[in-house]
Amino acid sequence: xxxxxxxxxxxxxxxxxxxxxxxxxxxxxxxxxxxxxxxxxxxxxxxxxxxxxxxxxxxxxxxxxxxxxxxxxxxxxxxxxxxxxxxxxxxxxxxxxxxxxxxxxxxxxxxxxxxxxxxxxxxxxxxxxxxxxxxxxxxxxxxxxxxxxxxxxxxxxxxxxxxxxxxxxxxxxxxxxxxxxxxxxxxxxxxxxxxxxxxxxxxxxxxxxxxxxxxxxxxxxxxxxxxxxxxxxxxxxxxxxxxxxxxxxxxxxxxxxxxxxxxxxxxxxxxxxxxxxxxxxxxxxxxxxxxxxxxxxxxxxxxxxxxxxxxxxxxxxxxxxxxxxxxxxxxxxxxxxxxxxxxxxxxxxxxxxxxxxxxxxxxxxxxxxxxxxxxxxxxxxxxxxxxxxxxxxxxxxxxxxxxxxxxxxxxxxxxxxxxxxxxxxxxxxxxxxxxxxxxxxxxxxxxxxxxxxxxxxxxxxxxxxxxxxxxxxxxxxxxxxxxxxxxxxxxxxxxxxxxxxxxxxxxxxxxxxxxxxxxxxxxxxxxxxxxxxxxxxxxxxxxxxxxxxxxxxxxxxxxxxxxxxxxxxxxxxxxxxx
Numbered sequence: 001x002x003x004x005x006x007x008x009x010x011x012x013x014x015x016x017x018x019x020x021x022x023x024x025x026x027x028x029x030x031x032x033x034x035x036x037x038x039x040x041x042x043x044x045x046x047x048x049x050x051x052x053x054x055x056x057x058x059x060x061x062x063x064x065x066x067x068x069x070x071x072x073x074x075x076x077x078x079x080x081x082x083x084x085x086x087x088x089x090x091x092x093x094x095x096x097x098x099x100x101x102x103x104x105x106x107x108x109x110x111x112x113x114x115x116x117x118x119x120x121x122x123x124x125x126x127x128x129x130x131x132x133x134x135x136x137x138x139x140x141x142x143x144x145x146x147x148x149x150x151x152x153x154x155x156x157x158x159x160x161x162x163x164x165x166x167x168x169x170x171x172x173x174x175x176x177x178x179x180x181x182x183x184x185x186x187x188x189x190x191x192x193x194x195x196x197x198x199x200x201x202x203x204x205x206x207x208x209x210x211x212x213x214x215x216x217x218x219x220x221x222x223x224x225x226x227x228x229x230x231x232x233x234x235x236x237x238x239x240x241x242x243x244x245x246x247x248x249x250x251x252x253x254x255x256x257x258x259x260x261x262x263x264x265x266x267x268x269x270x271x272x273x274x275x276x277x278x279x280x281x282x283x284x285x286x287x288x289x290x291x292x293x294x295x296x297x298x299x300x301x302x303x304x305x306x307x308x309x310x311x312x313x314x315x316x317x318x319x320x321x322x323x324x325x326x327x328x329x330x331x332x333x334x335x336x337x338x339x340x341x342x343x344x345x346x347x348x349x350x351x352x353x354x355x356x357x358x359x360x361x362x363x364x365x366x367x368x369x370x371x372x373x374x375x376x377x378x379x380x381x382x383x384x385x386x387x388x389x390x391x392x393x394x395x396x397x398x399x400x401x402x403x404x405x406x407x408x409x410x411x412x413x414x415x416x417x418x419x420x421x422x423x424x425x426x427x428x429x430x431x432x433x434x435x436x437x438x439x440x441x442x443x444x445x446x447x448x449x450x451x452x453x454x455x456x457x458x459x460x461x462x463x464x465x466x467x468x469x470x471x472x473x474x475x476x477x478x479x480x481x482x483x484x485x486x487x488x489x490x491x492x493x494x495x496x497x498x499x500x501x502x503x504x505x506x507x508x509x510x511x512x513x514x515x516x517x518x519x520x521x522x523x524x525x526x527x528x529x530x531x532x533x534x535x536x537x538x539x540x541x542x543x544x545x546x547x548x549x550x551x552x553x554x555x556x557x558x559x560x561x562x563x564x565x566x567x568x569x570x571x572x573x574x575x576x577x578x
Contacts, residue, residue, distance in 0.1 A: 072220040075104035079224055083231035092235060093126030096228055100205060101129040107185055108206040110135060111228075114142050114156045114199065122152055122202065129206070132183055138176055147175050151190030152202045159199045161222050164188040166210040180206070187212040191225035195233050203228060265355040268346065271318055273298040273311050276350070284357060286332070306330065310341070314351050317343040327358070338362045360478075367481070374489075374543060386424045393417045427496070445480045446472040449487060453505065460495040463502045470509035476573055482547065483507065483517060483571070489540050490519035490567055498523025498565060510573075514553075517569045525559045544569070 078099045086092035093111050100109035108129035112122040120143040124135045141148040142156035149172045151162040165187050167173045167180050173188070180188075185206040193201040203225045207213070213221070259266070265284055268276040274297050278290040288301055299307045306328045313324040324343040329336050338361075342354040393413060443451065446468060457464040475483070487505060494503050500523030508516040541557060544567070548555040553571035 071104055072217045072224075075100055076220055076224045076227075078103050080227055083227060086231070086235065089232060089235045089239075090126070092228075092231055094128070096203075097126050097128035100224075104205075106205050106212075107208045108134070108183075109203070111193075111201060111203050112140065112152055113201040119143070120148065122156065125201075130183055134179055134183055137179065140176075150176060151188050152204045155190040155192040155202045156199045159192050159194055159197065161192065161218055161225075162190040163213050163218060165213075184208045186210050189213045189218065189221060191221055193225060193229040193232065195229055200229075263356065267293070267353045267355065269298070269310075269314065269351055269353050271314060271349050271351070273307070273314065275301075303330070310343075310353075313341070313343045317345050317351055318348065321345055367485070370543070374540065386420055386427070390417060390420055390424075393420070444472070445475055445484070449484060452484075452488065453491070456491050456495075460491070462491075462495060462500065464491065464505065465503070466505045466507075468507045468509070471511065472509065474509050474511035474573070475515060479515065479551070479571060479573065482551065483515060486517055486544055486547070486569055487519070489544050493540050494519075494521045494523060494565075498525075500524075500564065512573060514570050514572050517567075517571075519567045520564060522564045525561045525563050525565050527561060528557050528559055541567075 079096050082095040082099055083092060086095060097109040097111060100106055106129065108127070108131055110124055110127035110131070112124045115121045115123055120141045122140040122142055127135055139147055140150060140152050142153040144157065147153070148157065151164050151173075154162040154172075164170045164173050167177055167185060167188060173180070185208065187207045187210050189205050191203040191205070192199040193203060205213075205221065259279055260281065263281055263284070265281065265286065266279040270276060275293045275295065278293050280286060280290050293301055298310045302310065309326060309328060313326055316322075317324045325340065327338060327340050329338055331337070337357060337359045340356045340358045342356075344352045344354065346352050393416065396413060442448075449468075450466060453464045453466050456462070490505070491503065494500050498521045500521035502522045504518075504520045506516075506518040510516075545555040548569045548571060551571050553569060555570075556568045557565070558568070559565035
């Protein structure tokens with residue numbers, strides 16, 4: 001057998017340049033392979049070199065395998081970069097598939113996740129390359145059935161790589177052979193996506209040449225699949241952490257909103273009485289700044305009696321586990337304020353103290369008690385005595401009837417009795433009217449006063465005029481019910497005692513200074529100098545005077561018999577904003 005040969009010369013002097021000086025045919029050696037002959041000049045000698053075609057074919061295979069490995073290495077490197085850059089899972093999966101096809105030169109790459117349904121379906125979540133609707137009809141499962149024995153289902157079931165060297169001859173690939181051949185797929189590798197040794201999906205790569213995945217390439221692609229699985233889990237963990245952080249943030253925001261809505265001071269106090277934390281709501285009247293409480297003992301910042309009371313309740317709460325509730329007073333801004341504390345056990349060494357400023361509540365309770373006392377007094381001094389008088393009159397009439405007295409006497413007594421009953425009815429109506437709830441918060445001060453005056457005038461058959469000078473909004477909220485009650489009590493006195501037809505109410509508001517209230521009537525009047533303490537109480541004037549003086553104001557009465565009465569109240573607005 002003749003075979004081609006080449007004779008070459010290597011020039012040492014010209015930097016190892018090579019010339020082919022002859023080409024011909026040599027008879028094949030014993031092995032029957034082609035040979036290449038070359039003459040090489042080295043150290044002044046010509047060297048004859050002979051290369052067989054088997055050697056050259058082996059070299060070509062090595063170069064191809066090296067090219068594959070380098071390609072796989074480059075693919076692995078760029079995929080790792082894509083994993084580092086990815087912020088979301090879909091983005092990561094898409095970029096990995098794109099990189100495998102673009103850099104690796106493969107025909108198709110796709111990622112599928114194992115479903116836990118009855119059919120054990122494999123759901124494609126990302127793909128790149130020449131798919132042309134292939135994945136829409138493959139219907140791959142990871143069950144041990146015909147459609148689960150392909151490379152994708154097998155790797156999910158076993159957790160190990162699976163290589164189909166030629167889809168035309170592999171019997172397990174039969175369900176997808178026709179569709180794969182249409183698209184030029186020849187060999188396939190399935191790579192498991194494992195987490196903690198358990199597969200949750202697969203990376204499947206298709207090539208257009210047979211036996212496209214050698215041992216080294218399989219190892220590198222397996223590393224790629226492991227890195228991808230790690231990247232997926234890392235992103236999911238990041239998402240879970242973000243979700244947990246967002247949940248915590250929302251929970252903290254909710255808690256903060258609740259705290260902000262609670263008008264209470266919340267403190268953590270140790271069993272020995274040391275302040276550990278203080279949460280203070282807005283506008284809370286505190287006897288010390290919060291920073292001066294933390295790290296100090298209750299005995300250092302509270303009066304001795306209040307501190308001892310606090311320690312006793314903390315001890316009682318820790319011993320019994322029950323909530324302890326107590327009240328105390330502290331001076332704040334030269335004003336004595338009332339507080340209610342609730343001690344709740346946190347753990348064996350710590351309690352939560354919830355402290356509420358109840359000064360306003362106490363003031364309202366005092367007003368209610370005052371109103372109850374006034375109503376009881378009105379009922380006693382008016383209705384009760386009048387009813388007693390009615391009873392006496394009825395006894396008198398009974399005696400007259402029995403004695404067969406003159407009818408004129410009985411008629412006269414009955415008329416007097418009717419007037420007394422009507423007066424009692426009027427008193428009861430006024431009392432009921434005064435018990436109606438205030439509408440200050442609903443209507444505002446001005447409209448509420450105007451509505452009350454109109455309805456009272458109609459009820460008492462009294463003409464009442466109201467004039468408010470200045471800005472009603474300048475009246476502090478805490479003083480609105482005070483002025484309202486003064487108007488209410490003044491009109492009640494006029495209706496009960498003055499026998500007036502007209503009344504005039506004037507309120508002058510000087511912002512940040514004082515409120516001046518004047519109530520006048522055209523009734524019968526009286527001599528203030530002859531007014532005894534009992535009469536003053538009966539007419540409600542003492543109560544009005546006391547209410548004004550408690551607020552640092554001034555109260556005066558001007559009256560002349562048969563010329564009416566004028567009541568004046570002046571209350572400072574400064575310091576009354578709470």
